[in-house]
Amino acid sequence: MSTRGPVATHRSSTGIPAGRLAVWWLLASEIFIFGGLIACFVLFKLNGTPGFEDASETSVVAGAFNTFVLLTSSLTVVLAHAAVERGDREKAFTYIWYTFAAGIVFLMVKVYEYSGKILSGHTITENLFWSFYYTMTGLHALHVIGGMVVMALISFDVRKGYNYQRVELIGLYWHFVDLVWIFLFPLFYIANF
Amino acid sequence: MSEAAAAIHTEDHAEHHEELSFLYKYILPVDHKMIAMQYMFTGLIMAVIGGYFAYVFRMQLAYPGESVPFFGIVGPGEYNMMVTNHGTIMIFWVAMPVLIAAFGNFLIPLMCGCDDMVFPRLNRLSYQIFLVSALVLILSFFVKGGGFGGAWTAYPPLSSVPEFSLTDWGASLWVLAVALEFVSFLLGGINFVTTAMNARAPGMKMLDIPIAVWFIVIAVILFMASVGPLIAGAVMLFMDQRIGTTFFLPSGGGDPLLWEHLFWFFGHPEVYVVLLPTMGIVADIITVFSRKKLFGYRTVLYTAFATGGLSFVVWAHHQFVAGIDPRMANVFVVTTVLISIPIAEMLFSYIATLYGGSIEYTTPMLWALSFLFAFLIGGVTGIYLGASALDVYFHDSYFVLAHFHYTFFPITIIGMFAAITFWFPKMFGRMMNETLGKIHFWGTFIPFNCIFLPLFFLGLAGQHRRIYNYDHFPDLATEELQDIRVFATASLVIMLIFQVIFLYNFFYSMFKGEKAPDNPWKANTLEWTVPSPPPHGNFKTLPTVYRGAYEYSVPGREMDYWPQNMPPDES
Numbered sequence: 001m002s003t004r005g006p007v008a009t010h011r012s013s014t015g016i017p018a019g020r021l022a023v024w025w026l027l028a029s030e031i032f033i034f035g036g037l038i039a040c041f042v043l044f045k046l047n048g049t050p051g052f053e054d055a056s057e058t059s060v061v062a063g064a065f066n067t068f069v070l071l072t073s074s075l076t077v078v079l080a081h082a083a084v085e086r087g088d089r090e091k092a093f094t095y096i097w098y099t100f101a102a103g104i105v106f107l108m109v110k111v112y113e114y115s116g117k118i119l120s121g122h123t124i125t126e127n128l129f130w131s132f133y134y135t136m137t138g139l140h141a142l143h144v145i146g147g148m149v150v151m152a153l154i155s156f157d158v159r160k161g162y163n164y165q166r167v168e169l170i171g172l173y174w175h176f177v178d179l180v181w182i183f184l185f186p187l188f189y190i191a192n193f
Numbered sequence: 194m195s196e197a198a199a200a201i202h203t204e205d206h207a208e209h210h211e212e213l214s215f216l217y218k219y220i221l222p223v224d225h226k227m228i229a230m231q232y233m234f235t236g237l238i239m240a241v242i243g244g245y246f247a248y249v250f251r252m253q254l255a256y257p258g259e260s261v262p263f264f265g266i267v268g269p270g271e272y273n274m275m276v277t278n279h280g281t282i283m284i285f286w287v288a289m290p291v292l293i294a295a296f297g298n299f300l301i302p303l304m305c306g307c308d309d310m311v312f313p314r315l316n317r318l319s320y321q322i323f324l325v326s327a328l329v330l331i332l333s334f335f336v337k338g339g340g341f342g343g344a345w346t347a348y349p350p351l352s353s354v355p356e357f358s359l360t361d362w363g364a365s366l367w368v369l370a371v372a373l374e375f376v377s378f379l380l381g382g383i384n385f386v387t388t389a390m391n392a393r394a395p396g397m398k399m400l401d402i403p404i405a406v407w408f409i410v411i412a413v414i415l416f417m418a419s420v421g422p423l424i425a426g427a428v429m430l431f432m433d434q435r436i437g438t439t440f441f442l443p444s445g446g447g448d449p450l451l452w453e454h455l456f457w458f459f460g461h462p463e464v465y466v467v468l469l470p471t472m473g474i475v476a477d478i479i480t481v482f483s484r485k486k487l488f489g490y491r492t493v494l495y496t497a498f499a500t501g502g503l504s505f506v507v508w509a510h511h512q513f514v515a516g517i518d519p520r521m522a523n524v525f526v527v528t529t530v531l532i533s534i535p536i537a538e539m540l541f542s543y544i545a546t547l548y549g550g551s552i553e554y555t556t557p558m559l560w561a562l563s564f565l566f567a568f569l570i571g572g573v574t575g576i577y578l579g580a581s582a583l584d585v586y587f588h589d590s591y592f593v594l595a596h597f598h599y600t601f602f603p604i605t606i607i608g609m610f611a612a613i614t615f616w617f618p619k620m621f622g623r624m625m626n627e628t629l630g631k632i633h634f635w636g637t638f639i640p641f642n643c644i645f646l647p648l649f650f651l652g653l654a655g656q657h658r659r660i661y662n663y664d665h666f667p668d669l670a671t672e673e674l675q676d677i678r679v680f681a682t683a684s685l686v687i688m689l690i691f692q693v694i695f696l697y698n699f700f701y702s703m704f705k706g707e708k709a710p711d712n713p714w715k716a717n718t719l720e721w722t723v724p725s726p727p728p729h730g731n732f733k734t735l736p737t738v739y740r741g742a743y744e745y746s747v748p749g750r751e752m753d754y755w756p757q758n759m760p761p762d763e764s
């Protein structure tokens with residue numbers, strides 16, 4: 001183990017590496033942020049707030065396709081982790097960039113959806129449904145972008161052979177981003193009662 | 194994971210050289226002690242701003258419409274801006290940075306027996322975001338229209354519609370500053386929790402951890418679990434302000450009550466977020482200066498968990514008159530009364546600790562004891578407010594204001610002075626002057642009671658909060674009531690003057706004070722086993738822990754204390 005840096009970083013009274021604890025912590029705080037938004041959305045919906053029937057206007061096909069893209073990317077990030085565990089840096093590098101590419105596809109579909117909706121008059125201020133739609137999917141998209149940036153940065157380190165544990169950490173994060181989408185998809189695309 | 198473990202952090206800590214340049218030592222430090230100083234001094238500067246605001250608006254209340262020395266005539270907008278930002282600053286930019294961030298940073302690695310926080314660079318980043326948040330808040334006072342004046346609770350639509358708040362950008366920058374502060378503490382929390390969980394000295398079991406560390410960790414967890422929905426709310430409020438969404442506007446289908454729920458779902462746990470660190474600090478101080486074992490370590494710890502859990506289900510006691518369903522109000526009355534049980538239990542444990550001890554009235558001990566006394570008044574008056582029938586009358590009166598100042602002042606100001614006077618020798622390697630410390634104590638504590646006790650009576654007499662000039666309300670402009678206001682304001686001015694003594698003592702002692710030994714108070718916890726001030730890396734050889742933190746006056750031992758790292762066969 002490296003002798004540089006504080007001893008504290010390498011200690012493990014719990015038996016769990018500090019990095020993993022930290023990412024869990026980060027994700028826990030994220031759960032409360034997205035959880036707050038989702039709870040607000042659901043409360044408004046249950047209250048029969050006008051405008052929520054507009055969920056029928058979103059394209060289930062686009063949403064389902066994006067769900068598929070994100071689920072696939074969760075698989076590639078797992079494969080990247082598995083590769084790094086075996087010490088196969090090149091494979092890991094490739095899988096990280098597959099995941100990155102899936103992120104690009106996801107975002108392109110979102111851009112296509114957003115622009116179509118805005119052109120047909122469904123702007124963020126039209127009613128509460130669309131306010132929630134843009135806020136929550138937008139916040140989610142920002143998380144996708146953030147994850148992609150981090151992935152790009154760590155991929156080169158991994159190829160050079162260090163900071164392997166970061167693949168696992170970004171993987172945890174990416175699963176979370178995926179999971180949030182699994183909640184957003186039914187709320188905004190399917191539940192149009 | 195083995196190969197990955199081998200590759201851990203090879204390039205991560207390039208900045209750990211022995212000789213650090215000025216820039217890296219003082220401006221961009223990664224050392225937890227220096228970051229603690231940054232938080233502390235930023236917090237103290239913010240406290241001066243918050244205190245100045247209090248001075249100005251109290252003068253306006255005592256002498257309505259007259260020019261205030263060092264300020265001038267106070268306009269209604271300025272009054273609201275100062276009240277709002279006084280509250281915001283004292284909670285988010287004084288209590289949290291000083292109690293949690295400064296002492297958390299200073300104490301957690303030292304008390305847990307390690308050389309730094311687990312993620313030093315993340316620690317530095319948390320401070321930098323915190324600093325930016327403070328600067329954004331200060332900037333908000335100077336934009337067109339002035340700083341935000343819609344109360345620290347920022348209820349919409351007042352806070353969300355510029356035509357109502359009259360502070361278009363002031364309100365938005367306020368929201369932004371608060372949100373940044375939240376992010377900074379979420380990131381900082383990662384360090385506090387992982388360090389206490391993972392980086393403890395060998396031998397230090399969960400129940401050997403000093404209460405001060407435990408309580409900071411619990412506070413950070415409470416913060417993390419309560420602030421998320423409010424961050425979501427802050428995003429929504431910001432969008433209402435800037436893009437014209439209507440999340441909180443009934444005219445567009447939104448609901449202003451939703452904000453109140455989001456705010457208080459955070460707001461009530463937040464009071465325990467700031468309470469717990471001080472409770473922990475006080476536990477450590479009273480055991481040292483009564484030379485007794487903490488009474489019921491486990492009880493104290495478990496009641497803190499209970500308090501933390503309950504604090505998530507009491508929030509609507511702030512909304513009894515906000516139009517919530519009265520049946521729901523009943524539920525919240527019950528939970529509110531319930532939460533006083535663990536708090537009382539904690540206080541009784543502390544009092545039992547003192548009972549029969551050989552009490553030394555040093556300055557930190559005076560602060561700690563006065564905390565217990567003052568907080569008791571705050572807690573007891575909270576029970577009155579928790580009864581919805583009474584609260585219908587009390588709500589938004591000076592009774593509420595006096596209640597929460599009897600909680601917040603002890604927590605923030607008394608807690609801060611207790612901690613600073615206790616750990617000053619460790620932080621700066623010199624002792625503070627005891628005589629000056631005691632003068633400052635009495636000069637703060639007596640005026641504090643003179644400010645806030647009378648306010649309970651003003652509240653009972655029907656004096657509403659958030660009124661800029663009582664001359665406009667003939668019922669409240671009577672001479673007796675005005676006399677009480679003048680008395681409270683005069684007490685405040687006296688208290689502020691006494692703070693000069695503290696500042697003098699603080700800075701004089703920092704450079705000229707008597708040199709401090711390693712363990713001036715004969716305490717058990719690990720920070721007292723290293724030189725004062727601790728060097729970079731803290732411990733020459735990292736300690737091993739053999740026992741809990743509170744082994745004072747153990748029968749059959751010659752020494753009346755028993756450092757945590759002293760091997761059992763030595764004495």
Ligand code: HEM
Nearest residue numbers: 464468510511533572575576578579588589593597600601
């Ligand atoms: C024994 C525990 C406590 C109980 C039962 C209690 C109860 C209450 C109740 C019912 C109110 C609402 C009054 C109203 O607005 O009409 C209130 C207000 C308040 N309490 Fe407490 N409280 C307790 C402890 C604390 C503590 C420890 C703090 C601070 C650290 C605190 C800070 C506040 C603040 C800031 C407000 C006013 C908020 C505002 O409207 O601006 N309380 N308390």
Ligand SMILES: [Cu+2]
Nearest residue numbers: 461508510511
């Ligand atoms: Cu409360």
